[in-house]
Amino acid sequence: MSIVIRPSDVETPLDPVRLFGREGPLVLEVGFGNGEFLTHLAERFQDWNILGADTSPSSVVRARKRIRRGSFENIRLYSGDARYVVRNMVAAAGLHRAYVLFPDPWPRRRHAPRRLLSSAFLTLLASRLTTDGVLSLTTDHLDYFEFARQSVAATGLFREEVGEPPTEMLETRWARRWLDQDRPIYHALFCKTADPPKIPGRQEKTDMQHALMRGDLSTVARFEKEAYVRDGATIVLADAYRSLDGSAMIFLAMVEEDDLHQNVVIEARPKGEDILIGVTKFGKPLSTRGLNQAVSCVAEYLASQGLEVLESRY
Numbered sequence: 001m002s003i004v005i006r007p008s009d010v011e012t013p014l015d016p017v018r019l020f021g022r023e024g025p026l027v028l029e030v031g032f033g034n035g036e037f038l039t040h041l042a043e044r045f046q047d048w049n050i051l052g053a054d055t056s057p058s059s060v061v062r063a064r065k066r067i068r069r070g071s072f073e074n075i076r077l078y079s080g081d082a083r084y085v086v087r088n089m090v091a092a093a094g095l096h097r098a099y100v101l102f103p104d105p106w107p108r109r110r111h112a113p114r115r116l117l118s119s120a121f122l123t124l125l126a127s128r129l130t131t132d133g134v135l136s137l138t139t140d141h142l143d144y145f146e147f148a149r150q151s152v153a154a155t156g157l158f159r160e161e162v163g164e165p166p167t168e169m170l171e172t173r174w175a176r177r178w179l180d181q182d183r184p185i186y187h188a189l190f191c192k193t194a195d196p197p198k199i200p201g202r203q204e205k206t207d208m209q210h211a212l213m214r215g216d217l218s219t220v221a222r223f224e225k226e227a228y229v230r231d232g233a234t235i236v237l238a239d240a241y242r243s244l245d246g247s248a249m250i251f252l253a254m255v256e257e258d259d260l261h262q263n264v265v266i267e268a269r270p271k272g273e274d275i276l277i278g279v280t281k282f283g284k285p286l287s288t289r290g291l292n293q294a295v296s297c298v299a300e301y302l303a304s305q306g307l308e309v310l311e312s313r314y
Contacts, residue, residue, distance in 0.1 A: 025096035035063030083259035105144035215307030233257035233290030257290035
């Protein structure tokens with residue numbers, strides 16, 4: 001198994017034994033940066049199976065290099081939103097511990113809904129933590145710290161323990177930067193005390209769908225970026241290209257749904273006398289309702305250019 005995993009690489013919920021090749025407590029770090037704390041955990045707790053999630057591709061690259069240099073075999077990385085990991089990859093009562101170190105505080109009022117540690121996310125997390133599971137938060141931002149404490153209290157699912165951060169949490173790049181600036185560091189453990197009354201469900205997978213059209217792709221002469229909202233997903237057709245022989249077209253699409261963000265390639269290519277529209281396997285996308293709606297958006301665009309839809313499955 002690769003160090004970096006995609007949603008399509010694992011069954012949901014994931015089986016830690018298959019993912020890591022062994023039994024062990026599953027631990028999550030959200031926003032791992034360059035991987036310093038991940039590797040610290042892996043070295044200190046060698047029986048832990050450690051999963052890191054970060055939305056920054058450059059962080060994934062840096063952390064992967066660090067993991068390879070240290071030959072750590074008990075770490076896996078996910079490039080994407082930790083909300084997706086918790087909701088879909090982690091089994092109910094399957095997570096031993098979660099760490100959030102110096103999260104983006106989204107300090108502007110209009111950006112506050114983007115903060116990770118909302119009551120909704122914490123309720124989801126409680127459903128995935130073991131009976132004695134713990135969320136560890138360390139931050140330099142007092143407003144975010146108080147926001148998190150209030151969000152935790154609103155769930156009624158955790159016991160709070162505020163104290164000084166352990167030394168190892170002050171040895172990361174961000175911690176050293178804030179300490180050099182004499183910023184105070186705030187730390188709390190949120191220990192699970194109860195399960196939510198309703199366990200949040202997982203995102204549904206679907207069969208990969210397609211459309212069959214009739215017409216001449218060579219007559220498609222223009223393309224403009226277009227955004228759609230379909231079935232709870234936002235689809236952006238960002239660009240379109242034609243094959244060298246002119247017989248096929250590909251469309252670059254960004255699909256956002258729930259906590260999952262995917263960049264996909266949708267192909268329109270000849271199939272006999274007709275044209276088949278479908279998502280390619282490039283990037284190993286996860287088949288979801290949003291991807292199926294992206295296919296429908298491409299078909300709709302091509303129909304606006306004079307092609308005819310013969311058959312659709314989405």
